[in-house]
Amino acid sequence: MTIIEGLHPVIRPMAENFIELAKVAGIELRITAGMRTFAEQQKLYDQGRTTAGAIVTKAKPGTSYHNYGLAIDVVPIINKKAVWDNEELWKRIGSIGEIAGFEWGGRWKFVDKPHFQFPRGTKYTMLLQLKNEGKVDINGFVIL
Numbered sequence: 001m002t003i004i005e006g007l008h009p010v011i012r013p014m015a016e017n018f019i020e021l022a023k024v025a026g027i028e029l030r031i032t033a034g035m036r037t038f039a040e041q042q043k044l045y046d047q048g049r050t051t052a053g054a055i056v057t058k059a060k061p062g063t064s065y066h067n068y069g070l071a072i073d074v075v076p077i078i079n080k081k082a083v084w085d086n087e088e089l090w091k092r093i094g095s096i097g098e099i100a101g102f103e104w105g106g107r108w109k110f111v112d113k114p115h116f117q118f119p120r121g122t123k124y125t126m127l128l129q130l131k132n133e134g135k136v137d138i139n140g141f142v143i144l
Contacts (some may be wrong), residue, residue, distance in 0.1 A: 003034040008069035008141045011102075011118050015072055018100035018116065022076075025096060027089070030082070032114065033073040036066035058110055062128045068142055070127070071117035072102075084114075 004015050015031065022029045036044075038061035048055030057064065065071035074097075075082045076089055083089065090113045094104040103119035105112030122144065130142040137143055 003031045003072070006035040006069065007072070008035075008118070008144075009137075010144055011070055011072075014101045014118070018072075018074075018097055018102065021096050021100055022093065025092065027093060027096070028077040029074045029093065030077050031072050032075050033066065034071070035069040036064065038062060038067055041067055062131075063124045065117035065124065065127075068124075068127045068131070070122075071115060073114040074116065075114055 004012055007015060015034075019029050019031070041057075041059065041061040041064055043051075044057050045060050047053040047057075059066075061067060066073075074093065075084060076086070076093060077083070090106060094106040094113065097104050097116040100116075101119075102116035105115030105117070127142050130136070135143050
């Protein structure tokens, strides 16, 4: 299963469109993360706190859009290599992601340039409530 196939059905076409729009703009993007379980989120949250490494997220399990398949992380690829430190390129990617309908983590106080999530005013608290109430489809995605 691809990362896109593992996303919530609502954002699969958005993610595909984002990648295509970037391609048209001459930017090759690779999706590095999509759906993330609560256990995977806990492991990332622990990094830099109770396990080795730098802090990579402030999101505890249930508070990340990744936990609902409603977020992706991307990286631009230049000459077959991931490029993480090109500020102008990230600004272009952020704009393209927003055109595709995503909220961009590059505009947050805790800047997360690779992160793009489904906005529509849906708060993670509501997503968690829906999940806890069992309001999910046959694949476990919350019903929006």
